[in-house]
Amino acid sequence: MGHTAAEIADRRFADWMRGNLGLAAEHMAVSVTGDPVFGWRMRSIGARARDDSGGDRWLRVVSEFPQWARGQFWTGNADANDLPETISRPHVLGTFEWGDGRCQRAELSTLLPGHPCSNTDIPFTDEPMPFSWWSTLKDTLATLAGTSTSRVHADQDQVTRRIRETFGDQAPTHVERWETVHGDLHWNNVLCPEFGLLGWEGWGRGPAGTDAAELLCCSLLAPATYVAVLSQFRSVLDTSTGRVAQLYAAARLLHRAERNRHHEAARALRIHGRLLAE
Structure with a gap:
């Protein structure tokens, strides 16, 4: 059975990204020891690696067109090195950039224990977490919220535009309170059991x-997890800004789900957003 032109192009791009990972490993003097994992739409590739001292690391390469390979999104992982040490996150140990029509950025980071809670952003099944895990999540988000930064995840114009494009002009958009947020808190970005x-x-x-809202929206297909997130973060989710944050998160996730043809997630997100917009 033959392959479509899109499938052939994807295969070639995946092979090219594997080559980028090998080039980065050679430049940063590490050996790739794990199977490569691709990010969203093969924009990035990452794998376990080992340095000369025998330390386990994570090597990641992201590829972008030149017009997108700049600004705070391009350097966000390295910028996170400045966050409080109590926030459990990878630390970027070194970077390497090069270009060949597209721009590539390699980041060598510390490797955290544990594994992603889900292989997808929006899981179909529940993953029960102990009280201590939820407590650490809440403490982490509280510490992050109170951290000063000049970085901007989303301003009022972005929030208003995204919500109204997706859920209509009648949906609430005014943000009364702002804080520092992770901005991509889905179940594939959260580790367990540690x-x-x-x-x-x-x-x-x-x-x-924002972070509680996104985690809630990413739990719409896992009922027990949805209830757990809601119970842990009800105090912020039930506020006017919390509802706006949910609409913003639902709109962002809906766009991603529709592009990935995740029809069940898209349907749940649209319903959730419409209820909030009434």
């Missing part, structure tokens, strides 16, 4: 409750 947070590209100032 807590940790991955994916710091987009962190910065955003609506209060």
